[in-house]
Amino acid sequence: MQVKEVMSKDVITVKCSTRLEELLxxxxxxxxxxxxPVIEEDxxxxxxxxFRNLISVFQPPYPEILKTIPFLDEGEEDIxxxxxxxxxxxxxxxxxxxxxxxxxxxxxxxLEEAYKLMKLHLKEEFPVVDRDNKLVGMIGIFxxxxxxxxxxxxx
Amino acid sequence: MNTILGLGFILLAGLxxxxxxxxxxxxxxxxxLLLGLFIGPSLLRLVPAEVLxxxxxxxxxxxxxxxxxxxxxFSKDNFRKIGxxxxxxxxxxxxxxxxxxxxxxxxxxxxxxxxxxxFGAIASATAPAAxxxxxxESRAKGTFTDTxxxxxxxxxxxxxxxxxxxxxxxxAIFIHNVAAISLIRVxxxxxxxxxxxxxxxxxxxxxxxxxxKFVRTPAELLIFTLGFILLNTGIAIRIHLxxxxxxxxxxxxxxxINYSSFKFFDSLKTIDSPLFLLFFVLAGASLEIxxxxxxxxxxxxxxxxxxxxxxxxxxxxxxxxNAVDSVRKYLGLGLVPQAGVALGCALIAKSDFPGVGNMxxxxxxxxxxxxxxxxPVCTKLALKKAGEIxx
Numbered sequence: 001m002q003v004k005e006v007m008s009k010d011v012i013t014v015k016c017s018t019r020l021e022e023l024l025x026x027x028x029x030x031x032x033x034x035x036x037p038v039i040e041e042d043x044x045x046x047x048x049x050x051f052r053n054l055i056s057v058f059q060p061p062y063p064e065i066l067k068t069i070p071f072l073d074e075g076e077e078d079i080x081x082x083x084x085x086x087x088x089x090x091x092x093x094x095x096x097x098x099x100x101x102x103x104x105x106x107x108x109x110x111l112e113e114a115y116k117l118m119k120l121h122l123k124e125e126f127p128v129v130d131r132d133n134k135l136v137g138m139i140g141i142f143x144x145x146x147x148x149x150x151x152x153x154x155x
Numbered sequence: 156m157n158t159i160l161g162l163g164f165i166l167l168a169g170l171x172x173x174x175x176x177x178x179x180x181x182x183x184x185x186x187x188l189l190l191g192l193f194i195g196p197s198l199l200r201l202v203p204a205e206v207l208x209x210x211x212x213x214x215x216x217x218x219x220x221x222x223x224x225x226x227x228x229f230s231k232d233n234f235r236k237i238g239x240x241x242x243x244x245x246x247x248x249x250x251x252x253x254x255x256x257x258x259x260x261x262x263x264x265x266x267x268x269x270x271x272x273x274f275g276a277i278a279s280a281t282a283p284a285a286x287x288x289x290x291x292e293s294r295a296k297g298t299f300t301d302t303x304x305x306x307x308x309x310x311x312x313x314x315x316x317x318x319x320x321x322x323x324x325x326x327a328i329f330i331h332n333v334a335a336i337s338l339i340r341v342x343x344x345x346x347x348x349x350x351x352x353x354x355x356x357x358x359x360x361x362x363x364x365x366x367x368k369f370v371r372t373p374a375e376l377l378i379f380t381l382g383f384i385l386l387n388t389g390i391a392i393r394i395h396l397x398x399x400x401x402x403x404x405x406x407x408x409x410x411x412i413n414y415s416s417f418k419f420f421d422s423l424k425t426i427d428s429p430l431f432l433l434f435f436v437l438a439g440a441s442l443e444i445x446x447x448x449x450x451x452x453x454x455x456x457x458x459x460x461x462x463x464x465x466x467x468x469x470x471x472x473x474x475x476x477n478a479v480d481s482v483r484k485y486l487g488l489g490l491v492p493q494a495g496v497a498l499g500c501a502l503i504a505k506s507d508f509p510g511v512g513n514m515x516x517x518x519x520x521x522x523x524x525x526x527x528x529x530x531p532v533c534t535k536l537a538l539k540k541a542g543e544i545x546x
Binding site: 119 | 291
C-alpha cells in the first residue's frame with residue numbers, strides 16, 4: 001500500500017514569512033506543538049517547524065554552517081530567565097527558525113518504507129511530497145498502525 | 156591504576172573541570188588541556204602508561220571524525236550562502252599565518268625548513284568553538300558577527316588542506332634529504348597524496364551512500380557511519396595518504412551526493428563528546444614540561460607571529476572583497492583562539508617526525524592553553540569595537 005492512500009491530506013501549513021505570533025496562535029488550541037510544514041506560494045515544501053525550533057527562539061541565532069563544528073559547548077539556555085523582548089512575536093518569522101534539512105517522503109512510497117524511515121530517524125511523522133516536491137499531505141505512525149489494524153480486521 | 160580506571164577517571168574529572176571553567180567563561184577545552192597537563196607524566200603522573208599508549212588510537216579516530224564533520228561544510232548550498240567576503244578572508248588569514256610563521260621560523264629563528272613549514276601549517280587553524288561561545292554569551296549580531304562565524308566555520312577546512320600539502324613536503328624533505336630531491340618532485344608527490352585522498356574519500360562516500368539503504372535503526376546508523384570513517388582512516392594510513400584529507404573528502408562528497416546526508420553527521424554527534432574529551436585530556440598530558448623551558452623563544456614567536464599573520468591576511472581578504480570597515484579593521488582579532496584541529500595536526504607531526512615532533516606538540520599544547528585564555532578576550536574586544544554586542 002502506498003503512502004498517499006493513508007496520509008492525511010488536510011494539513012495546516014505556514015509560510016516562510018509567517019510571524020512567530022501568528023504561528024503560536026495557530027496552534028494554541030493544540031495539546032502539543034505538531035510538526036508544521038513550511039511551503040512556498042506554489043506549494044513547494046521548503047522547511048519544517050517543530051517544538052525544537054521554537055526553543056531556538058530563546059537562543060541567539062547562528063548559521064547552519066556551525067552545526068557541524070566539533071567541540072562546541074552545548075549552550076544551556078535557561079528559558080525561564082531568557083531576556084525576550086515583547087516585540088519578538090513580530091520580529092521573528094518562520095524563516096528564522098525553520099529546519100531546512102529534514103526528511104520528507106514521496107507519495108508513491110510504500111507504508112513499509114515510511115515506517116522504516118520513522119524508526120531510523122526516531123520520528124513519528126513526515127511531510128509527504130509529490131514528484132515536484134509540492135506538499136500533498138502528512139503521514140504519521142498512527143496512520144500506519146490504524147491501517148494495519150484495519151487490514152487485520154481489528155477495527 | 157589500570158586502563159579502564161584511568162579512562163573513567165579522565166572522563167569524570169574532565170566533565171566536572173569543564174563545568175567549573177565554564178563558570179568563569181572559558182571554553183571546556185581549556186579545562187581538558189589543563190587537566191591533562193596536571194594528571195599527565197610531567198606533573199602528578201596519574202595517567203597510566205596504558206592510557207597514554209592508546210592516545211594515538213583515540214587521536215586518529217577523533218581526527219577522522221573532526222575532518223569528516225569539516226567536510227560536511229562543503230555543500231553547494233553552504234558555498235552559495237557564505238559569500239565571497241568569507242571565502243577571501245578565510246583563505247588569506249589561513250595562508251597569512253602559514254606564510255608568516257614559516258618565514259619567521261626559517262629566517263629569524265633558524266629552524267629547518269620542514270619544521271618551519273609544519274609550524275606554519277598548524278598556525279593556519281582557528282578554534283570556532285571558543286569564538287561561538289563568546290558570540291553566544293555576548294549576544295552579538297550583525298554583519299561583522301556573521302562574517303566572523305563564516306570565517307571560523309570554514310577556516311579549519313583550509314587548514315587541513317594546507318597541513319596536508321606541508322606535511323607531504325616536510326616528509327619528502329625529512330626522509331629523502333633536502334639536497335637529493337627536486338622541488339617539483341616534492342610538489343608532485345604532495346599533489347598525488349591529495350588526489351589519492353580525494354579518490355579514497357570519493358569511493359568511500361559513494362559506497363556509504365549506496366549501502367545506507369540497508370540501515371534500519373539509529374543504532375545501526377551510528378555503527379555504519381563510524382565503521383566507514385574507521386575504514387576510510389585505516390585505508391588512508393595503510394596506503395600513506397592524509398587521514399585528515401581522506402575523511403574531509405568523504406564528508407564533502409557525501410554531503411553533495413546524498414540528500415539526507417545530515418543523518419550520518421547527526422548520528423556521530425551522539426558519541427563524539429567523550430571521545431573529544433579524552434582527545435584533549437591526552438593531548439594535555441603529552442605536554443612535556445621539561446622541554447617547555449627550552450621553547451621560550453619558539454613559543455613566544457609562534458604566539459605573536461600567528462596572530463600577526465591572521466591580522467594581515469584577514470585585513471587583505473576584507474579589502475579585496477570590499478567588506479565593511481569594521482570587518483577590515485577588527486576581524487583578525489576574532490581569530491586568535493586555537494584548539495582541536497591545531498592539536499590534531501601537532502599530534503600527527505609528533506607521530507611522523509619522532510625527533511622534532513615532541514617539540515612541535517609541546518609548543519602547540521602550551522600555546523593552545525594561552526590562546527584559549529586570551530582568545531575569547533580578543534574576540535569579545537573585536538565584537539565590542541565592531542559595535543555588535545547587544546548584551
